[in-house]
Amino acid sequence: MGMIVSLLVLSFLIFFHELGHFLFARLFGVHVERFSIGFGKVIASKTVDGTEYALSAVPLGGYVKMKGQDDTDPTKVSHDPDSYNVKPPWQRILILLGGPLFNFLLAFFLYYAIALMGANAYKPVIGMVQENSPADLAGLQKGDRIIAINDEKIRIWDQLSDIISHSSGSLQMLVEHNGTLRSVVVSPRILEAKNIFGETVKRRMVGIGPSGDIVKVKYDPVHAFAYAWKKTVEASMMIVISVEKLIEGVVPAKEMGGVIAIVQVTADAAQHGVVALFALTALISVNLGVLNLLPIPALDGGHIIFTLYEMIFRRPPNEEIVYRLTLVGWGLLLSLMVFTIYNDIARITHG
Structure with missing residues (x-):
């Protein structure tokens, strides 16, 4: 069941990305010849208003084939x-941005739904107090x-955590322990910690960690917008920084x-309920949006770079150069796919 859910999620993400390209193309009067979910041989299709809607054999992607645009041969053009x-x-450029924008x-819509259903978060309960830290000295x-x-x-x-890291001066905390309330003054200090990338960072802390207990926080329809916007921006920034850290080594x-x-973690998320599945799907969707904007030929970002060149220099880039760079881009993407699949297999075989 988890595998089926994973494939459905991937197919839906691909469909939504390509839908963005499709709708912007139609908005500007571009004829779409084929809207395909998956690559390779077409196994099922239906033509409506001159557009072939297809399901292809390899469900690891998808594409919108527009008249006068062909990634397999960039030299093919039409002047209709x-x-x-x-x-x-x-x-x-707007047509190219349509896919990532829809991601x-x-x-955003998934995070909005999560906010209405109840977002999972850690309770503000202390699970660990660092020795000789401000919290320890204050009696927490x-x-x-x-x-x-x-x-x-x-x-x-x-x-x-946000209040502590952005604070200045001492903090007045109202604390409950075994049903008893007390007021505690804690003075945060600049302490060292590890971030999610394993780097040592310094920030204002008091030396406590969460217990790991989970609470569901529901938002009203108005505040859910703010939550969805914040989570979408945070997820986007995390992916951008992750790519940067990967390049830096x-x-x-x-x-x-x-x-x-992706299939494994999606299947696992599905076992933990709709909220977990929606959260992971939102993160993967943001990941697709960000990665498709990378300036790699064959990706949306690469096509945008070529089009910006045309806007700046008032002429299209050399067709032969575009063709060769596109081949290099496809080679890079296929190599990356093979490498990540090898990583996945190695991770599974080594437990």
């Missing part, structure tokens, strides 16, 4: 008025629940996962 390549550069929109202990900081009510651990290449890893 409903052709992609005769449209003004700004329209072509971000999908993530394991099991304490932080009720408020400087008269601001605390609902979840992330809220507590901070994150080892062996940590990269591919299609097998």
Whole structure:
């Protein structure tokens, strides 16, 4: 069942990405010849209003084939008025941005749904107190629940963490322990910690960690918008920084996962309920949006670079150069796919 859910999620993400390209192409009067989910041989199709809607044999991607635009042969052009390549550069850029934009929109809507259903978060309950830390010196202990900081009510651990890291001066904490309330003054210090990439960072902390207990936080329809926007931006920034750390070598290449890893974690998320599945799907959707904007030929970002060149220099780039760079881009993407699948298999075989 988990495998079926994983394939459905991947297919839906691909469909939504390609739908963005499709709708922007139709908006600007570009004829779409084929809308395919998957690559390779077409196993089922239906033609409506001149567009072939197809399901292809390899469900690891998808594409929208527009008139006058062909990634397999960039030299093929059409000068008909409903052709992609005769449209003004700004329209072509918007068509290219349509796919990633829809990925971000999908993530936003999923986070919005999560906010309405109840988002999982850590309770503001202390699970660990570092020895000789500001919290330890102030008398905080394991099991304490932080009720408020400087008269601001605390609902979840992330809220507590944000207040501490952005604070200046001492903090007045209202703490509950075994049903008893007490007020504690804690003075945060600049301490060292490890971030999610394993790097040592310095920030204002008091030396406590969460207990790991989970609470569901529901938002009203208005506040859910703010939550969805924040989570979409945070997810986007995390993916961008992850790519940067990967290029810098901070994150080892062996940590990269591919299609097998995506299927595995999606299947696991499905076992933990709709909220977990929606959260993971939103993260994967943001990941697709960000990665498709990378300036690699054959990706949306690469096509945008070529189109920006045309806008700046008032002429299209050399067809032969575009063709060769596109081949290099496809080679890079296929190599990356093979490498990540190898990583996935190695990870599975080594437990």
